[in-house]
Amino acid sequence: MSKSIDFQKQILKKLNVSKLNPMQEEAKLAIGSTSNTILLSPTGTGKTLGFLLPLLSTLDADTPGVQLLIILPSRELALQIEQVIRNMGAGFKVNAFYGGRSFNSDRLDLKHPPTILVGTPGRIADHLRRTTFDTSKLTTLVLDEFDKSLEVGFEKEMKEITNTLTTINKRVLTSATQGLSVPEFVGMQDAVTIDYLEDINTQLTVKTVISPTKDKLETLANLLCHIGNQPGIVFCNYKDSIQRVSDYLASQNIGHGCFYGGMDQFDRELSLVKFRNGTHQLILATDLAARGLDIPQLKFIIHYQLPHRAEEFTHRNGRTARMNEEGTAYVLKWEDEYLPEFIKNAYPEKLIERQSPEPSPWRTLHISGGRREKISKGDIAGLFFKQGQLQKEELGMIELKQDCAFVAVVADKINSVISLTNNSRLKKKKVRISRI
Secondary structure, eight states: OOHHHHHHHHHHHTTTTTTTOOOEEEEEEHHHOOOOEEEOOOOOHHHHHHHHHHHHHHOOOTSOOOOEEOOOOSSHHHOOOOOOHHHOOOOOOOEEOTSSSSSHHHHHHSSSSSSEEEEOHHHHHHHHHTSSSOOTOOOEETTTTTTHTTTTHHHHHHHHHHHHHHOEEEEEEEESSSOOOOOEOOOOOOOOOEEEEEOTTTTEEEEEEESSSSHHHHHHHHHHHHOOSOEEEOOOOSHHHHHHHHHHHTTOOOOOOEOTTSSHHHHHHHHHHHHTTSSSSSSEGGGGSSOOOOOOOOOOEEEESOOOHHHHHHHHHTSSSTTTEEEEEEEEEEEOOOOOTTTOOOOOOOOOOOOOOOOOOEEEESOOOOGGGOHHHHHHHHHHHTTSSSOOEEEEEEEEOOSOOOEEEEEEGHHHHHOOOOOOEEEEEEEEEEOO
C-alpha cells in the first residue's frame, strides 16, 4: 500500500498537482477497491486523472503485454489520453490506435506491445478480430465518455469487444452526462457509482446575444470583435455551416481554424496544434469538439447554432470555465428564434463596438521527424536557438508526435528559421522543416 501511495505522489509531483479534489479522492478509493465503477462528473473537473491514478498503481512493470485498455469515442480524445499518460511519467508504454491512422503504424508499435492501449471502438475491434496482440494479461477496461461510446453507432463494436475480452476483472465507465443506461453486455454488475454531476460550475456565465436578422454572420463577427483577443470555440451543427462561417470570417480578416468530422485526420490534428500554440485563437467546430478536448485556457465558447440536445449544450459549455477558471458561453440567437428549455439563466449581452481581433504573432512549422527517431523537445529547441538563431521569447510551443513535430515561431522570423534549419540533422535523421 505504501508503495502505491509513493507512486501516486511521484505522479502528482510530475503533473504539478498539489492535491486531489474531492471527486478524484473518492474515485481513487472506489476504483482501487471495487471491480466495477461508474464515474460521473462535469467536464473540466479532472476525471482523467481521477481514474488513471488508481489504475496505474495496479499495473505490473514486469509483465509484458497489454494490461489496461481505454476505449473512447474520438481520435482526438485517444491522442489526448495518450499524452496525459506520457506526461504522468509512470514508466509504462502507451499507444493510441484509431481510425485514420495507418494500420502498419499500429503493427510497428505492437512489436513491443504497450502496457496501456488507448483506442476508438472500430479500430480496437479490428485488432481483436485480427488477433494482432495478446489479450491474456488484459484485466482492466475503461470506457471514457461511455454515453457516447455505447451509442447505437458504436454498439456493435462494443459488444464484440466485451465478448472477446474474457479476462477483464475491473471496469471503469466515465462521463460528464448521464444520458444512457449501461447495456448488460458491458458487465457492470454491482457497480459503484460516483456522481458529482450536481456540482454545477459557478465559474461559467451564460449570455445571450440577439441577432436582428435570421442570418447571424454579421452579429457573430461583431461578437468576436466585442470579445477581443481571447481563445475560444464557435460551435456549429453541420460542417457545411462551418464552411460558410469560415468564408465570412476570412472576408473580415478574422483568423481561425476549423474542426469537424470528415476532415483528414492530419488536418484535424493540425487545427488543434495551431489552436494550442496560438497560431489561431479561434476554432470553428461541430460537436466533435464538444468532448474530450482539454484546452484549459479557453475563455469562451459561442453557440452559433443551437444544440439539439441538453447533453451537447452541457459538453459544449464544458470546453470553457475548466478547473475553477472563469469562462463565458454565448448563445447567439435570431430575435424570433425559440430557445430550448434546457438553456436557462442566460443573461443578455449588449455588444460594444470594438476593433477586430489582432492577427496572431505566431506561425507553425512542421518537422519531419519525431518520437520514433528518439528526437526530443530539447533537440528541437537547441536546433532553433543555435542554428536558427532564435531568442528564447521567439520560440513558442513544441509538440512532439510519433513521426513528426510542430513548432510555434514568431511570424517575422519564420522564413529565416526555415532557411537556416531545413535539411538539418536531428539525432540521426535528416529532417525537413516547413511552414504549414
